[in-house]
Amino acid sequence: MPVSHPEQPKSPEQPEHPEHPEHPARSAPGAGDLADLDERVSGCRACPRLVRWREEAARTKRPAYREWDYWARPVPGFGPDGAALAIVGLAPAAHGGNRTGRMFTGDRAGDFLFAALHDVGLASRPTSTHRGDGLELRGVRVTAPVHCAPPANRPTTEERDTCRPWLVQELRLLRPTLRSVVVLGSFGWQAALPALASAGWEVPRPRPPFGHGARATLRAAGAGAPLRLFGCYHVSQQNTFTGRLTPAMLRDVLHAAAEAAGL
Template sequence: MDESGTRPAGPSPPDSEDSAFPSFHAARSGGLTELDARVADCRACPRLVAWREEVAATRRAAFRDWEYWARPVPGFGPPDAALAVVGLAPAAHGGNRTGRMFTGDASGDFLFAALHAVGLASRPTSTHRGDGLELHGVRITAPVHCAPPQNRPTPAERDTCRPWLSAELRLLGPGLRTVVVLGAFGWQALLPVLADAGRPLPRPRPVFGHGTQLTLPATGSRPELQVLGCYHPSQRNTFTGRLTFPMLVDLLARAADLAGLTDGGPAA
């Protein structure tokens, strides 16, 4: 308190268009529900805001009757998830339309079918929010929460959005044991988040690859963390056979085992 006996006011919250909006609110979110609501309000990247809203206004003919979400897409999954899946960003006519990560596009169809095959999703398809899909022990998120033009966020957009991912992993708490990273962009975005969170990374930093496994030692109350690289289930990868369905199922089963989500109990 100051000399007058009143408590000094804290910093004023930045507007949603301010580049400081993510860092301010991510650090102050006390739970995933609050964080998800803040994410959905963000307008900190002008190019992404303009693109997501333009896509929603023009739409695809197949979705002309849809009311697009056209906002940042929060993560999806239980707050005590032991496994996190980190992608790239929402698709323009997928998550940007449905409001849920990996929902409503071919990549999501591939991913949710594999999650269901491993027992991590209640159904093999995801079409819209409220379709009854539930995830078991896994949360899906991305380093960029708005659909970017040509699926390519800029480094500045990635960095502006980074506090949301940092806060999400923090709020998952010590129960988080494994992270699957879909694609090189997600891998490059995640490693600085882990370093900033006090997770010591090897030097040189490991290069992304399908099946790459990075083991980060326990720190404080947090257990050892396993980070697995996986090719992104984009149509470019799945149509060419670079990523096959058995490959994805095998990697997710390995991740579930490491996270303690199989009958064998918690991972060692």
């Protein structure tokens, strides 16, 4: 279903330098709520390689999506204010989230994830096709450490670190209600731990290693409830098509995380 989006304004001055007011390091801490944060995220142009790639994907398109007006911008997180559970992935897909403008929407990884969320009662419907399709998440926020689609689904370390302030501020804004986090894949795990530390939780040292079914409890720095952390294989086709991650395995992790979050 084609969806129109307003064209992103393009300033001749790109916010690549950390001192630029629109760079994540400067812009993210000023977001007062999730709606404000999402708006700031969707205008980011801090990583030149990612900007080129996401916009090139929107120009060339896949034949099946030739009538779509691609989002072609950074994809913000998705889910309600006051979420008790967060799901952290990797980055949007070039013809999934980069096309639809919503995390894990419009590709097979998202189909796998939302079907499981629906099965455990955390999503209003089992499919996610486009923004405005009626899907609602129940107490869950879905996000990623990198908000732009990267070439070959592989952000660089520098791109991950440049994008981190967005995730840190998102976690800070969720902190009053957030009780558990599911991290999909080792890349997300490595990105999430320092973000969680910056957002106000104590990450054990040595850091807990990633693995499917990995669990850790992070104490809040100062007052606040502890956070339960869960590792899960990523919902990529490489994992789901080979059976490395099955629907039952994903449901088990989501059910445990939902229970820890009081959902």
